[in-house]
């Protein structure tokens with residue numbers, strides 16, 4: 001990796017850049033990025049030749065391991081649809097969630113390519129849930145450890161259904177505790193709502209109070225990294241350790257990301 005420079009971000013994340021021009025994504029060893037992810041959770045590759053064709057991105061992603069194939073194939077094109085059925089394909093905000101909650105197997109990594117960055121907004125927001133747990137008071141931690149949440153979402157896109165998940169789970173690779181949580185999506189605001197049933201709340205704590213408290217903790221600047229996209233960025237994440245969402249952007253803005261899931 002001596003031909004690349006690594007700059008740690010705050011409070012987490014790392015920027016990996018080629019030391020000189022003419023570098024392609026294929027020149028980057030997935031094993032080296034995987035190692036960086038263990039410490040930094042998110043790695044941004046900037047200054048590389050953009051993959052013109054989806055297949056180049058997929059070829060590199062396959063070097064990481066098997067891919068999660070969806071109904072649309074290996075690559076999701078994240079862009080605004082003319083007649084969206086799911087809020088993900090609007091220019092609106094996307095609250096926190098983890099990818100693959102409704103899939104048979106949760107992908108370990110997301111690999112994004114920014115084909116076209118929006119003029120303003122449309123940042124991807126990452127929450128390092130390990131940092132959230134580190135900062136959690138003991139009594140709150142005990143409550144969270146007893147919670148199980150059932151998520152219900154109509155399948156208006158490639159994902160949806162009903163799934164029940166413990167709020168605190170164990171990272172399948174590192175063994176560290178992580179938070180698995182998707183924020184409720186109010187039908188008044190979101191095209192495709194997400195409903196939550198929380199089991200295990202102590203008598204004095206309402207679901208609404210829990211939603212407000214966890215929202216405050218997950219969006220604390222000490223545990224979040226906002227990625228402002230630039231054309232040509234690649235971003236690789238630890239999907240088991242992080243939650244992610246997106247800020248709204250200008251409708252009509254040509255934001256276009258490609259995303260691949262590595263199992």
Ligand SMILES: [Fe+2]
Nearest residue numbers: 097098099244
């Ligand atoms: Fe997502």
